[in-house]
Amino acid sequence: MGNSLGVTFPKEVLDHLGIQHGDEVKFDLQNGSVDIKKKAQLKLPKGVDADFLEQMNDMMTEYDDTFKGLVNR
Template identity: 40%
Template sequence: MGVNAMSKKEIRKVTQMGNSLGVGLPKAITDAFNIKRGDELEFEVKDGQIMITKKVKWEDQVDAEMLEMLAETFEEHHEVLKRLKDR
């Protein structure tokens, strides 16, 4: 099910989780947004509504070519970076 295909509303009860309150996420939402255990969700209040956004990990945005370019840059400037670290 794609993100845009979701239109059904679901209701969840707020429960006590230690000193916090928690709400379980419906499977349809976790599947649509590929939310896994350990992912971070950002909460924002906007115009009287709670907006929830899945934080994208930098590792998920970096491709192999970019990693290779970074490795080459670090290798090329190793001495300069080492001197900066030791300051």
């Protein structure tokens, strides 16, 4: 698995999350915990790059408080 480690999850957990073989999974790290979610399947308009949108979303999430603080400046 390259420079990563592999992990297995009980079938009940995967069923609860709606995750099946081949699905992409998103990990959100916050305050020492990890949220595991099935990555949403979006149909983007032609010419819109999914990786760019994901990076923008990650940036907006990471700097949300900073952006909110700029509103009143």
